[in-house]
Amino acid sequence: MRLVQIRNFVIISHVDHGKSTLADRLLEMTQTVPKEKMKPQYLDMMDLERERGVTIKMAPVRMIWKPNRPQIQNSNSETLNNTKILSIKSQKNSILEIRNSDLGFDGSEFILNLIDTPGHVDFSYEVSRALKAVEGALLLVDATSGVEAQTLANLTLAKQAGLQIIPLVNKIDLPIAEIGRTVSELESLGFKEDEIIQISAKTGQNIDKVLEAIVQRIPSPSGKIDTPLKGLIFDSVYDVYKGVIAYVRIYEGSVKAGDKVRFLATDLSSEIQEVGYFMPQLTPCDEISAGEIGYIKTGLRDIRKVKIGDTVTSFETPSTPLPGFQKPKPMIYGSIYPLSSNNFDKLKNALYRLQLNDSSLTIAPESSKALGAGFRCGFLGMFHLEITKERIQRDCGFEIIISRPTADIKMLDGVYYEPYVRLEIVTPNIYLGQVMDLARQRRAEYKEMRYLGERAILIYEAPLSEVIIDFYDQLKNISSGFASMNYQVIGYRKADLVQLDILAAGEKIEPLSQIVPREKAETIGRDLVKRLKELIPRHLFEVSLQAAIENRIIAREDIPALKKNVTAHLYGGDITRKRKLWEKQAAGKKRMKQIGRVYLPADIFLKLLKR
Numbered sequence: 001m002r003l004v005q006i007r008n009f010v011i012i013s014h015v016d017h018g019k020s021t022l023a024d025r026l027l028e029m030t031q032t033v034p035k036e037k038m039k040p041q042y043l044d045m046m047d048l049e050r051e052r053g054v055t056i057k058m059a060p061v062r063m064i065w066k067p068n069r070p071q072i073q074n075s076n077s078e079t080l081n082n083t084k085i086l087s088i089k090s091q092k093n094s095i096l097e098i099r100n101s102d103l104g105f106d107g108s109e110f111i112l113n114l115i116d117t118p119g120h121v122d123f124s125y126e127v128s129r130a131l132k133a134v135e136g137a138l139l140l141v142d143a144t145s146g147v148e149a150q151t152l153a154n155l156t157l158a159k160q161a162g163l164q165i166i167p168l169v170n171k172i173d174l175p176i177a178e179i180g181r182t183v184s185e186l187e188s189l190g191f192k193e194d195e196i197i198q199i200s201a202k203t204g205q206n207i208d209k210v211l212e213a214i215v216q217r218i219p220s221p222s223g224k225i226d227t228p229l230k231g232l233i234f235d236s237v238y239d240v241y242k243g244v245i246a247y248v249r250i251y252e253g254s255v256k257a258g259d260k261v262r263f264l265a266t267d268l269s270s271e272i273q274e275v276g277y278f279m280p281q282l283t284p285c286d287e288i289s290a291g292e293i294g295y296i297k298t299g300l301r302d303i304r305k306v307k308i309g310d311t312v313t314s315f316e317t318p319s320t321p322l323p324g325f326q327k328p329k330p331m332i333y334g335s336i337y338p339l340s341s342n343n344f345d346k347l348k349n350a351l352y353r354l355q356l357n358d359s360s361l362t363i364a365p366e367s368s369k370a371l372g373a374g375f376r377c378g379f380l381g382m383f384h385l386e387i388t389k390e391r392i393q394r395d396c397g398f399e400i401i402i403s404r405p406t407a408d409i410k411m412l413d414g415v416y417y418e419p420y421v422r423l424e425i426v427t428p429n430i431y432l433g434q435v436m437d438l439a440r441q442r443r444a445e446y447k448e449m450r451y452l453g454e455r456a457i458l459i460y461e462a463p464l465s466e467v468i469i470d471f472y473d474q475l476k477n478i479s480s481g482f483a484s485m486n487y488q489v490i491g492y493r494k495a496d497l498v499q500l501d502i503l504a505a506g507e508k509i510e511p512l513s514q515i516v517p518r519e520k521a522e523t524i525g526r527d528l529v530k531r532l533k534e535l536i537p538r539h540l541f542e543v544s545l546q547a548a549i550e551n552r553i554i555a556r557e558d559i560p561a562l563k564k565n566v567t568a569h570l571y572g573g574d575i576t577r578k579r580k581l582w583e584k585q586a587a588g589k590k591r592m593k594q595i596g597r598v599y600l601p602a603d604i605f606l607k608l609l610k611r
Contacts, residue, residue, distance in 0.1 A: 013140035015119035061280035122381035133249035136218030143177035149486035223290030229253035254289035330378025337374035403511030427483035442466035
């Protein structure tokens with residue numbers, strides 16, 4: 001295939017706007033997946049994705065599209081070097097010159113390399129990496145919801161990457177679709193009405209127009225095949241039999257099985273065992289070359305030797321590295337421990353395997369008096385944390401404990417500094433008052449407001465710790481599900497904070513310690529011990545729960561002991577017989593309280609986050 005026949009693109013949108021369903025229709029129309037094997041959300045390969053109904057990992061796929069008829073009018077043809085050239089003037093006023101023979105007029109085919117991306121804000125790093133491997137993007141907007149916060153964030157990322165963007169309005173088949181309003185909102189973002197394609201990914205309406213627009217508007221990739229290899233690693237997975245499998249976009253040259261390559265970031269060399277495409281399953285081929293997206297089985301067994309964003313080059317003539325990806329900074333931190341210390345090594349291996357597939361996860365060993373050896377992990381948000389917990393437990397097959405997540409708070413010369421974010425909220429105008437009240441309760445500082453049709457975009461600067469826990473859930477509740485949000489860390493600010501400790505039976509529970517605003521410390525402490533009383537099961541001895549700041553107890557709750565009726569077997573007799581048994585039981589409970597440990601359920605820390 002010539003480069004002019006290749007199109008590389010992504011689908012980006014807010015969560016639940018129909019990306020995976022659109023991908024299904026593209027797979028059907030290009031006959032990439034046979035009808036008998038087709039299932040909804042086909043590219044969501046993980047069980048966890050299908051259960052939750054949300055895309056977690058980017059999913060590349062190679063489609064071959066052969067137009068059944070001339071899709072592009074031959075109206076602007078001209079002669080150049082005795083070769084007939086068709087000049088397609090896009091709605092962005094850019095000129096794309098393609099030979100007639102490459103446009104399907106003589107039965108030729110197009111290679112469409114699609115990367116389906118997540119829509120949730122916690123997985124925006126997946127989106128940013130996918131954008132580096134393509135030349136175009138389909139911006140999908142739900143006609144029943146309109147432009148939302150993550151729509152704006154992803155649009156900004158695509159523009160910064162210099163991609164050709166095709167706006168799509170989805171779900172036009174629904175009775176509640178507000179097509180005119182959605183088109184108007186896209187126009188306010190700089191798109192023209194005649195370049196916005198209205199589709200229904202569910203019914204397949206106008207999907208053929210999307211395929212035509214991909215070929216017409218998205219430029220073909222550049223690069224030379226007869227030069228030394230240069231490819232960008234944008235993702236990777238681990239195979240127990242083949243080792244590390246790197247997902248690559250080839251910019252120069254070509255690679256095939258048996259070639260010896262060099263990874264520039266780690267200065268390692270390896271002989272490639274296999275190369276291939278995503279169909280969407282891994283499908284071997286002879287070679288992958290400039291302009292194409294595929295995979296290489298590296299043969300490397302150390303999962304830490306292949307870096308996301310690294311450049312793979314030929315061993316004999318290594319070239320300069322490609323611009324990689326800016327490493328994302330974790331938004332929140334939480335500690336992960338095995339429920340049994342015997343499973344520490346299994347947890348360690350599982351975490352490093354997961355990190356290969358999820359490069360936004362950071363890992364560092366740590367230990368706790370209460371929970372033993374574990375790992376301090378960084379996440380991009382609460383949903384990222386929950387998904388990581390699920391993936392690890394499924395990989396390991398045993399229960400783990402994740403401590404209460406905290407923001408990355410720093411201390412300098414005895415003063416606390418906490419991270420602040422630029423918080424962007426998109427809400428219908430009728431919910432403006434409730435949304436602004438919620439932001440005020442979370443110590444958010446109002447900056448500006450602008451309008452997007454019948455909705456408002458509110459801009460705040462707020463402490464990250466006030467946003468990461470349950471702000472999104474509260475926002476959805478007060479707006480009947482219509483508001484959306486996005487945030488970005490903007491730096492650190494001085495804050496009046498204090499450490500809140502929780503003690504159970506006199507023993508400090510380190511994973512529950514947290515840094516909180518001084519003015520909220522007592523309220524948070526009282527609420528926390530009350531909820532712990534409900535979540536911690538009763539023991540055979542009384543358990544006292546205490547909240548303390550600066551060595552001062554500010555709240556207390558007691559969990560009564562389980563009592564066995566030790567006199568149930570007695571029949572008649574003097575009361576002294578019963579009293580002796582009760583005294584013996586009390587003495588036993590006293591000894592047990594001195595040596596007993598409080599049992600904490602594995603899911604208690606995440607349950608505490610739900611108000």
